[in-house]
Amino acid sequence: MLEGIGARHPQARPGAALALRGLDLKLATGEQVAVIGPSGAGKTTLMQLLACALAPSAGHLGLDGRSPWNLPRRELQALRGRLFLAPQLPPLPPRQRVVTAVLAGRLPAMGLLASLRALVYPDDIPAAFAALERFDLGDKLFERVDRLSGGERQRVGLARALLAPAKLWLLDEPLASLDPARSRQAIGVLSQQARARGITLVATLHQIDTALSSFPRIIGLRDGALAFDLPAAQVTPALLARLYEQHEQELHGQPAPEDDPAPDTSAPVIMQCR
Amino acid sequence: MSEPACPPYRLPPPQRQSRRQGWGFAALLLGLVGASLYTLDLRLSEFLSRDAAARMGAFVAEFFPPEHAPAFLHKVLLGAWETLAMSGLGTLLAALAGLTLALPAARLHAHDRARWRGPTRLLLNALRSIPELVWAALLLVSAGLGPFAGTLALALHTSGVLGRLFAEALENAPRGPAEALRVQGVDETRILLYATLPQLLPQLLSYTLYRWENNIRAASVLGVVGAGGLGQLLAFHLGLFHMPRTATILIAMLLLVALVDGLSWLSRRSMTR
Amino acid sequence: MSALATAAPRRDPAFAARLSWSAGTLLLLWPLLVATEFRPWLLFDPDSLRVSGNFLAGFWPPAHEANFLLLVARETWRTVAMATAGVTLGLLIAAPLALLATGTLSISALGGRMAPLPAALRQLVRALLVLLRSVPELIWALVFVRVVGLGPTSGVLAIGLSYGGMLGKVYAEILESGETQAATALLRNGCGRLQAFCYGLLPASAAELSSYTVYRWECAIRSSVVLGFVGAGGLGQLLDSSVKMFAGAEVATMLLVFVALVALADRASAWLRQALG
Numbered sequence: 001m002l003e004g005i006g007a008r009h010p011q012a013r014p015g016a017a018l019a020l021r022g023l024d025l026k027l028a029t030g031e032q033v034a035v036i037g038p039s040g041a042g043k044t045t046l047m048q049l050l051a052c053a054l055a056p057s058a059g060h061l062g063l064d065g066r067s068p069w070n071l072p073r074r075e076l077q078a079l080r081g082r083l084f085l086a087p088q089l090p091p092l093p094p095r096q097r098v099v100t101a102v103l104a105g106r107l108p109a110m111g112l113l114a115s116l117r118a119l120v121y122p123d124d125i126p127a128a129f130a131a132l133e134r135f136d137l138g139d140k141l142f143e144r145v146d147r148l149s150g151g152e153r154q155r156v157g158l159a160r161a162l163l164a165p166a167k168l169w170l171l172d173e174p175l176a177s178l179d180p181a182r183s184r185q186a187i188g189v190l191s192q193q194a195r196a197r198g199i200t201l202v203a204t205l206h207q208i209d210t211a212l213s214s215f216p217r218i219i220g221l222r223d224g225a226l227a228f229d230l231p232a233a234q235v236t237p238a239l240l241a242r243l244y245e246q247h248e249q250e251l252h253g254q255p256a257p258e259d260d261p262a263p264d265t266s267a268p269v270i271m272q273c274r
Numbered sequence: 275m276s277e278p279a280c281p282p283y284r285l286p287p288p289q290r291q292s293r294r295q296g297w298g299f300a301a302l303l304l305g306l307v308g309a310s311l312y313t314l315d316l317r318l319s320e321f322l323s324r325d326a327a328a329r330m331g332a333f334v335a336e337f338f339p340p341e342h343a344p345a346f347l348h349k350v351l352l353g354a355w356e357t358l359a360m361s362g363l364g365t366l367l368a369a370l371a372g373l374t375l376a377l378p379a380a381r382l383h384a385h386d387r388a389r390w391r392g393p394t395r396l397l398l399n400a401l402r403s404i405p406e407l408v409w410a411a412l413l414l415v416s417a418g419l420g421p422f423a424g425t426l427a428l429a430l431h432t433s434g435v436l437g438r439l440f441a442e443a444l445e446n447a448p449r450g451p452a453e454a455l456r457v458q459g460v461d462e463t464r465i466l467l468y469a470t471l472p473q474l475l476p477q478l479l480s481y482t483l484y485r486w487e488n489n490i491r492a493a494s495v496l497g498v499v500g501a502g503g504l505g506q507l508l509a510f511h512l513g514l515f516h517m518p519r520t521a522t523i524l525i526a527m528l529l530l531v532a533l534v535d536g537l538s539w540l541s542r543r544s545m546t547r
Numbered sequence: 548m549s550a551l552a553t554a555a556p557r558r559d560p561a562f563a564a565r566l567s568w569s570a571g572t573l574l575l576l577w578p579l580l581v582a583t584e585f586r587p588w589l590l591f592d593p594d595s596l597r598v599s600g601n602f603l604a605g606f607w608p609p610a611h612e613a614n615f616l617l618l619v620a621r622e623t624w625r626t627v628a629m630a631t632a633g634v635t636l637g638l639l640i641a642a643p644l645a646l647l648a649t650g651t652l653s654i655s656a657l658g659g660r661m662a663p664l665p666a667a668l669r670q671l672v673r674a675l676l677v678l679l680r681s682v683p684e685l686i687w688a689l690v691f692v693r694v695v696g697l698g699p700t701s702g703v704l705a706i707g708l709s710y711g712g713m714l715g716k717v718y719a720e721i722l723e724s725g726e727t728q729a730a731t732a733l734l735r736n737g738c739g740r741l742q743a744f745c746y747g748l749l750p751a752s753a754a755e756l757s758s759y760t761v762y763r764w765e766c767a768i769r770s771s772v773v774l775g776f777v778g779a780g781g782l783g784q785l786l787d788s789s790v791k792m793f794a795g796a797e798v799a800t801m802l803l804v805f806v807a808l809v810a811l812a813d814r815a816s817a818w819l820r821q822a823l824g
Contacts, residue, residue, distance in 0.1 A: 087454060097561070107460045310629070311628075355582055358582075422584045524682070
């Protein structure tokens with residue numbers, strides 16, 4: 001439950017304009033919500049806020065009736081273990097194997113010793129296999145992550161959600177690298193699993209038709225403010241056109257190029273006297 | 275027609291400034307070089323006379339032919355093995371120590387307070403500023419003569435170098451996987467093991483292997499102060515003016531260095547494939 | 548749901564291979580420990596502890612009598628001077644050799660492939676450079692001390708020869724990579740090699756060349772301390788004699804001075820390289 005929230009984009013310089021302004025939002029347990037809007041509307045910032053990855057610059061954030069940023073650290077960490085954020089770029093270490101990368105989703109529920117043991121020998125191969133099988137990736141179980149294609153990596157990132165001990169799934173552009181058939185399959189799996197386990201699902205999407213067909217509630221964001229918050233049936237083409245004014249190509253399914261700052265992978269200079 | 279910015283025979287101010295700076299630098303450098311040559315009392319003229327050249331020639335001729343008696347070659351082989359072991363074990367210990375020191379010396383994420391960063395970096399700088407030979411000379415006091423002191427000296431110096439390199443690699447690692455786990459509330463140790471180190475391991479190994487190439491050269495000469503290996507053998511025979519044996523030992527050193535360079539290059543290449 | 552009805556795998560296929568690699572590596576460790584006489588418990592042997600304890604206890608306070616500090620200052624200057632003179636000598640050796648070795652100034656290569664004789668000459672020069680740099684400078688210094696006697700001359704010659712090889716090789720590489728069209732164009736138009744170098748290669752690579760030379764100068768300072776241990780004078784020789792006499796206070800002062808010197812040289816080198824580049 002966000003009230004009057006304001007926040008800056010995670011990579012913005014301090015003093016920059018707020019990415020989200022005066023946002024009021026309430027989510028019930030078990031709901032499935034799609035967040036749509038043109039790029040720069042603040043969707044990623046909203047996801048980061050809900051995931052307690054970003055502290056609000058203004059306003060109040062409440063999860064399960066408690067304010068996470070006022071909690072002692074241990075409880076905040078425990079709270080974080082109950083949510084799962086899937087960023088747009090699947091956060092998988094390149095040379096790790098898929099089985100370890102997927103099982104890492106369970107780390108909040110594992111003790112330190114068990115985690116160390118799992119590095120040496122994966123502890124629950126059948127569970128990882130089952131999760132990957134839902135996305136048609138069962139045969140890639142022991143492959144290295146960097147040997148997979150972009151779409152396969154995205155699906156591995158989603159399979160991680162199935163193993164996480166989370167009650168809130170926050171998926172940032174989960175279908176970005178997937179073709180239409182795979183997108184349908186992925187969304188189907190995710191919403192079915194969320195419904196079965198009573199998990200709240202929030203996803204930001206650029207694929208408007210998928211959003212309208214698969215999600216009962218649609219939130220539209222534009223320029224950091226709430227444009228509309230309606231059941232899917234009440235979202236008219238006129239509303240959509242107004243939402244995506246001046247960003248028409250995104251309305252028709254071509255998302256704007258992502259401008260994540262490239263990670264600084266410059267190798268440190270080896271200064272040696274030889 | 276407008277006036278030119280400056281009279282035609284002079285450079286515009288920024289270039290004039292940089293030219294003046296250039297001359298200033300050149301003067302500074304020449305001054306340093308001149309002062310060095312003057313104060314050192316080099317007897318180069320003595321060195322360049324014909325007489326000296328003849329003596330040098332005779333001296334060089336004493337190196338040939340290199341000694342090849344099997345008994346001595348066996349000793350050289352043992353010395354080479356000792357040197358190789360010194361460099362290998364020293365580098366290995368340094369990699370472990372370097373990784374341990376790199377963790378407090380790196381700011382692992384944007385909100386990391388990194389309280390130990392300053393002191394640890396100071397320690398790492400001190401460790402790597404002191405050359406291996408100086409460390410060896412100091413460690414001979416407690417470790418005695420022999421390769422143990424040499425191994426420790428290499429380990430100490432190299433842990434400073436590798437610690438700094440590892441810390442910078444940790445700070446520059448791509449943050450995506452670590453951030454995802456951090457959002458889930460996983461503690462920093464497991465984030466390191468599951469997200470950061472798996473990405474960095476090839477790079478860290480590559481630095482370690484590259485450093486091994488340097489350490490084999492250092493290990494060869496550490497023996498000159500008594501730290502074992504080929505260096506100790508060399509200092510011994512050179513002191514007794516056994517030139518052919520010195521020549522053999524020198525050749526063995528060069529071969530050993532070439533061997534380790536080759537091994538290191540092959541390993542690094544097989545890791546990137 | 549996929550049509551693949553394979554059973555879920557139960558075992559990690561890579562585990563056996565990983566286990567045998569790890570075991571093999573650990574097994575290799577044992578001969579290394581034996582060969583290096585690695586006995587860390589020797590450090591904690593009571594006699595050894597007493598000796599090192601006394602030595603370390605002498606570190607505080609570091610020696611600070613005026614005439615000792617003056618001696619240290621003078622020897623530090625001699626170390627820096629030895630490094631500077633050595634790098635200058637190395638530069639004088641490296642510059643002509645690099646020009647000889649670089650293929651960019653090859654006239655026969657203008658018409659396609661380099662002719663065999665010039666190519667062989669270039670390879671020979673490169674081999675000479677590799678030889679010069681392969682021999683550690685400590686060895687050069689040991690040999691020169693026998694010939695020239697104790698003192699900074701042997702150190703300067705040792706640094707000069709080995710750094711000449713290093714500088715020469717890197718100069719040749721810098722000259723070959725980077726912008727070579729200017730020099731090639733000049734050669735094509737009939738200029739001499741030295742003219743092509745001065746007007747074509749030097750302006751483009753001057754920054755990189757000087758930056759590397761300054762970096763080498765910084766390394767040379769550390770080298771000249773090391774060379775002092777075999778009789779080349781300077782801070783190293785003073786340090787050697789103090790350690791042999793177990794004079795902890797003097798060693799402490801000199802170590803501090805040395806670390807400060809290295810930090811200063813590092814700063815100076817960074818400033819110079821930034822100004823030149």
